[in-house]
Amino acid sequence: xxxxTYPVHExxxxxxxxxxxxxxxxxxxxxxxxxxxxxxCDSAGTWHPNYVPKEINRMTPKxxxxxxxxxxxxxxxxxGGEPTIHxxxxxxxxxxxxxxxxxxxxxxxxFPIMGAFDWITLSPKWNRLPLPENIRRADExxxxxxxxxxxxxxxxxxxxxxxxxxxxxxxxxxKRNSPEVLKAITEAVKMHPxxxxxxxxxHKLYQADSAxxxxxxxxxxxxxxxxxx
Numbered sequence: 001x002x003x004x005t006y007p008v009h010e011x012x013x014x015x016x017x018x019x020x021x022x023x024x025x026x027x028x029x030x031x032x033x034x035x036x037x038x039x040x041c042d043s044a045g046t047w048h049p050n051y052v053p054k055e056i057n058r059m060t061p062k063x064x065x066x067x068x069x070x071x072x073x074x075x076x077x078x079x080g081g082e083p084t085i086h087x088x089x090x091x092x093x094x095x096x097x098x099x100x101x102x103x104x105x106x107x108x109x110x111f112p113i114m115g116a117f118d119w120i121t122l123s124p125k126w127n128r129l130p131l132p133e134n135i136r137r138a139d140e141x142x143x144x145x146x147x148x149x150x151x152x153x154x155x156x157x158x159x160x161x162x163x164x165x166x167x168x169x170x171x172x173x174x175k176r177n178s179p180e181v182l183k184a185i186t187e188a189v190k191m192h193p194x195x196x197x198x199x200x201x202x203h204k205l206y207q208a209d210s211a212x213x214x215x216x217x218x219x220x221x222x223x224x225x226x227x228x229x
Contacts, residue, residue: 017203048223
């Protein structure tokens with residue numbers, strides 16, 4: 001990717017529906033591309049060949065920063081896809097010129113994080129485990145819980161993380177009504193109250209993102225229509 005432009009799936013003004021900053025107004029910049037391609041991905045439109053448009057909108061760092069500044073959002077969240085497959089430093093240089101703006105990153109952590117962010121949310125994936133330096137840099141973690149077994153495998157993997165960094169447990173969206181998954185999250189939080197937190201994608205309940213017409217249509221989970229959205 002040329003650092004002069006970025007392939008932009010969508011950019012919109014909404015609010016953060018997850019993690020420590022849940023409920024806070026935020027501008028989202030969602031970039032195309034991800035090598036991991038999780039089967040339950042809720043941003044499959046950024047990588048799935050059946051949903052990526054033939055013509056991809058490319059924007060300069062300044063164009064993106066100008067839209068962020070015009071929104072007057074207090075937070076901008078750079079996400080994807082997997083945003084760190086791109087050199088984000090030119091974009092960060094423009095965003096950091098905006099007074100009082102917090103710049104956040106959402107990543108699976110498997111690639112080097114280039115540049116300075118005010119907050120990093122790391123959601124690890126087994127297909128490409130996070131780099132050790134990214135685990136150290138992360139401010140919070142988000143585990144997608146598909147099953148009781150998967151939950152405890154992740155907790156074992158992340159067990160060295162200090163209790164000062166919250167680990168959010170989110171039901172995988174197609175399992176959000178699964179009694180087994182919800183019970184597993186509940187029991188885990190009660191067993192480890194100092195570090196684990198039960199999470200949810202609150203913005204989906206509000207349909208908040210679609211209120212901005214710059215947001216892209218939602219692709220089915222993993223790009224598979226049978227899984228729903």
